[in-house]
Amino acid sequence: MTRSRTQADGSRAPTSADVARLADVSQTTVSQVLNGKAGITRISAETREKVIAAAARLGYTPNHAARSLRQRRTKLIALVLPTLDNPYFSDVVNAAQEAARERGYAVTVMPIREGDGFRASSLLQGAACDGIIVAGHENCASPELRLLQARGLAVAVLQEQSPDPAISSISVDLEAGGHLATRHLVALGHRRIGHVTERLRPAANGMSRIDGYRRALAEAGLAFDPALVVVTENSMAGGATGAERLLATEGEPATAAFVYNDQLAVGALARLRERGLLVPRDFAVVGFDGLAVGGFTAPPLTSVDSPRGTLGRLAAEVLIRAIEAGSPMAETHRLPVRLLVRGSCGGQEPGDPPP
């Protein structure tokens, strides 16, 4: 084991001593964290984070671990998902699994809740997979992803920008979806259009649903009114609460809502019904995802159809290509969406194909 390596540009490669110095911990701690040998509870989360951040910042690769990970081919890929509560993810998993199976790989799913802290090294050390597909804003932002990638795992993120040039990103065009949904409501004559959404992310990069919502409003010459944006919990119950609060907004009332996803929209439809509003006559609703359940609501839900099957399949294909190339081959894909017109808005937009 050499304690000093030379990089392609002639500079000295970082060592574990450099990482220890930057993180202000011992080399033993660095080794325990980076080689995944420490028990989950033995080293504090704070120390782990410091070591990983330092290693990522210096571009340090623990070579032994990398070699051992690379040599161990398990033919298993892991999907790290923030929740299994939304059927959106089961559609993605089903498609990823089918694509993986065609190539001789199996799929395992690791539910890691946003905010629980992504303890990927420990988890994935146990699972011993060849690559991971990660969803969830905080999971994708974890510095551990770069570390796992550096240690020989193929990594792809879903619905997020790639955190590293060597990490692939596969997403659907959320901005275009928000635009399509809102433009549909505008075309049907609505002028006070609300947006019921889960909490907005601090790092708005012009690529999310609400950006498309704002663009469609602006194109129609409608002012963006923050009072019509209702933030709620990401669940059916949250959708019900969100609809309730949108109805209670002061000023000229909303006559329609673009709702963050179909789960929320199912709750919103129920609450509107309870409040005596007839959808679509009294209020129009557009969801997002195009889930099966939207075909069975009262009325059936118009939604932005997100290509969940293509998303899952492509993510598995991209990941397996990287695994089999044996080196980072990052790809970036953004998939188009379409509007799925059912009954909850009350009309075809001029020029739309029949449903």
Add this chain to the structure above:
Amino acid sequence: MTRSRTQADGSRAPTSADVARLADVSQTTVSQVLNGKAGITRISAETREKVIAAAARLGYTPNHAARSLRQRRTKLIALVLPTLDNPYFSDVVNAAQEAARERGYAVTVMPIREGDGFRASSLLQGAACDGIIVAGHENCASPELRLLQARGLAVAVLQEQSPDPAISSISVDLEAGGHLATRHLVALGHRRIGHVTERLRPAANGMSRIDGYRRALAEAGLAFDPALVVVTENSMAGGATGAERLLATEGEPATAAFVYNDQLAVGALARLRERGLLVPRDFAVVGFDGLAVGGFTAPPLTSVDSPRGTLGRLAAEVLIRAIEAGSPMAETHRLPVRLLVRGSCGGQEPGDPPP
């Protein structure tokens, strides 16, 4: 390595040669299959099945593999589920994960479709977990479970009878649920009560939903009419088709249905609405599971509340107890259910607490 071992009762323990002879394959093949070293595609599924069946029949344990599995503590447990499409399973996973985390374990989910063949050895070799919780009728019937158990993995089955004295079983009382649901409809005055169900299992053991349905009919002096039992696909679309077919049944029409699960019931409610029937005035529906979505249907769905959280939590606890005991400690648990009265049957049963 001894080629002949003596068992507690003095008889000779089976060897890999015995397995090879019974399965009519070479000892190399036996070793490749049982030690999980063969690539998934290298040995035919048929041969694998023969070897596993022979090993299970003889009670053969490949000691080396067992020792290596037992020594490798991963603090990871795997849930093998037939589908992620039903939120029932995400509720079970969430609870299992919470219980596991409290004990320092992580959870991974392996979706293995019924009928795809349970390739547990290969999969679980890759995942390197300490124990597995298995759901799905065919998955639980796989001979590989006994083999995995013999090799040192803790094994528990969900919603099925234990296939082996060393394998734990955790289930909810489906028969009692079918009885509660049907008795509720009887108490509300219904005499022609249909049952919309996914395909019935050949091995009826008096413990499934339909047995409770029949018991409640018999108790009310109502004849069981096979024409009122409609078998359909396990999905929302299947529920819609099932309701359609129940309405089309010849003879005196059904006025109510006990539906297999809430997913099916969501589809059934939508189809009844499309056909112009007002629920509960014209037709009553009881689902099974008590899923969140039933609170948002039109009308809200009366259902048998299955204790999904307790099921998942208990399964994880039982499994981890067995892992930490280091030896098989089979437990059998059957959890009670209760009726969750909402709006789809149109009334409280006399003596029911208010909803």
